[in-house]
Amino acid sequence: MPLFEYECTLCRDNVDNSLKQIEKNATKKAVTDLVKKYDNINNIVVVDLEKEKVIAEHGKRDKEATDLDFYLNEGTVVAFFNLQRNFRFSELIYEEGDEKKVKCPFCDTKKVEKVISSFAFTSDLSTDMPKPDLSGLPPSVRKNTHLGEYIEEKDRPKKNR
Ligand SMILES: [Zn+2]
Numbered sequence: 216m217p218l219f220e221y222e223c224t225l226c227r228d229n230v231d232n233s234l235k236q237i238e239k240n241a242t243k244k245a246v247t248d249l250v251k252k253y254d255n256i257n258n259i260v261v262v263d264l265e266k267e268k269v270i271a272e273h274g275k276r277d278k279e280a281t282d283l284d285f286y287l288n289e290g291t292v293v294a295f296f297n298l299q300r301n302f303r304f305s306e307l308i309y310e311e312g313d314e315k316k317v318k319c320p321f322c323d324t325k326k327v328e329k330v331i332s333s334f335a336f337t338s339d340l341s342t343d344m345p346k347p348d349l350s351g352l353p354p355s356v357r358k359n360t361h362l363g364e365y366i367e368e369k370d371r372p373k374k375n376r
Contacts, residue, residue, distance in 0.1 A: 217308050220330040223319035226302035229253035230283070237261055237271075237294050238287050246271035255321050258297035265291050303330065 233249045233256065241261045250256050250273040258274035274297070276282075281301040285294045300321035308314055317327050 218305050219308055219314075220303060220305050221317055221327040222330055223302045223304070223322060223324060224326045224328055225324050226255045226298070226300070226319060226321055229255055230296060230298070230302060233259065233296070234285055234287065234294060237292075241270050241292070241294075243271045243273070247273040250274040255299050255302070256296060257299055258295075260295040262293050262295070263291065264293060 230253075233253065236245055236249060237259075246259050246261060250259055256274065257280055258272075258276040260272045261270045262268070263270050270292070276297040277299070281298045283296045283298060283301070285296070286292070287294060298321075300319075302319075302321075304320055306313075306317050308317075314329075315325075318325055319327055
């Protein structure tokens, strides 16, 4: 039976926005504000790998929850996120109508996107517009790709055309 991967756009945006902030200015206050602002983030730890020290840290890590790590600033900084639920999740789809019922397991929104295959990603690269969706890439690659240019929600390609 078909198992598909989805990403909750709201939960993912919380992480994306946090990463943008951390890239710009990873102060203790900024990281504290992010953890307080975004419900799905339990804990953020930002480490400077060159100086081998923690730049900022806030929140309580839940060992049962999801840990993600993102390399920033050309791999010199790593941000560890502890999320209550991963924004990416799998769902079994038995019949056509099922897809409309897919909800984020954390926030219950139906604003979810199907994660496209690497094949679909490659074919997207052949066009200049719209910009390729990055969600099919491994997180480390994807976050480095985000570094130069953040893709606004409105500019992301529509799925299932
Ligand atoms: Zn969500």
